[in-house]
Structure formats: structure tokens, C-alpha cells
Amino acid sequence: EIVLTQSPGTLSLSPGERGTLSCRASQSVPSNYLAWYQHKPGQAPRLLIFGASSRATGIPDRFSGSGSGTTFTLTISRLEPEDFVVYYCQQYGTSPNTFGQGTKLEIK
């Protein structure tokens, strides 16, 4: 199975700054089938990005995804207070679908 490694584990930034989260795959993700989710405690995870760079419905344009092959990035251009939660990447190019261990975005 494809192992996804997210870095950093915790990212400390201030509102208004730019956040860059990384997701590396143990092998190339077919067709760049890579998704990103935002997860607030006690809530349902929220799809942000699919296909590595396509924003899901209703997602603000400050969220963007990029990358291909084994290296993918989620960028949040201007951090809002509500963005300081946990983010997961997930690949669906090869079964079984797998997730990264998550990056926690915290207020500096």
C-alpha cells in the first residue's frame, strides 16, 4: 500500500500568514489522485481538495493544492482563525485508500 507522510506534524503560524503543508507518498500516486481534508474536533472532516489541485464545492480560494507523483502540497494563502485545526491528505489512486497521519496547524 502507499504510505503517506505529512510534514510537519505541527505547524505554528499567525493569522494572516501563509501556511504550507506537505504530503509525501512512498510511491507515485496514480493519476495524482490525492485529496486534502480539514478536520475540526468533534466535527465531520471536510473535503478541501481532490485530484491534487481541484477545490471542492464551497471551499475558499485561499486553499490551494499542488504537486504530482510523490510530492504534494496544501497551501493556505492567508490564515484565518478558523483554519487552525488538523489537515489530512489521502490517496485514492491505489487500493487500499490511505491517509497521512495529519498536520496540526496551531496559532503561534
Add this chain to the structure above:
Amino acid sequence: QVQLQESGPGLVKPSETLSLTCTVSGASIISSYWTWIRQPPGKGLEWIGYMYYSGSTHYNPALKSRLTMSADTSKNQVSLRLTSVTAADTAVYYCARRDDFYDSWGQGTLVIVSS
């Protein structure tokens, strides 16, 4: 807007069967695949498997021998059944829509396996 709500016992004894239901509103379960995902305390997300209302399923090989997924179209629900549970099955269990990326999730339900 699609909404998913997981339900079931919060406590299951070792060796017994874990049974969960996901009630879907805002969409018919015949319109998509439905996936179960879990997250053990302090650990990452684990894909359990997915199903289509017709009975087509695809399970995580690590759980396949203990796992059954089913659907009740009259109630617009999908269900998960995991037999012979151990403490390792303690987790928050989520249901989600689609079989590739997941565009709608439930809030999850915590299941603790303990005597």
C-alpha cells in the same frame, strides 16, 4: 445538502460483534458508494471498506474476514458489522460518501471495546 449520521453502541465487549448504522439524508443511498473509515485514539485514519446498495463491496484485506457491510434502501441506511472485536478495534468510526475521495462525512461515533 447531504448529511450522514453514525449510530450504534458506544461500548462492545471483546470477542463480540460491533454493529453500526449510517443514516443518510439529503441523498439516496442508491446514488453513490458509501465508505467506512475509522480512527483509533491518537492514531491516523484507516480505510475500512466501501459498498454499493446492490451489495457490491470492497473491504480492507486486514479486516475482510470479520467485516460485513450492507444497505437498507427503505431506511436510506448503510451498516457495518465487525465480528470478534478486540481492543485494537477501539476507534471513532466514520461513514462517508463515495469510494475514492470523500465529499461528505458523518461526525463519527466512538466505539470502545472493553469488558
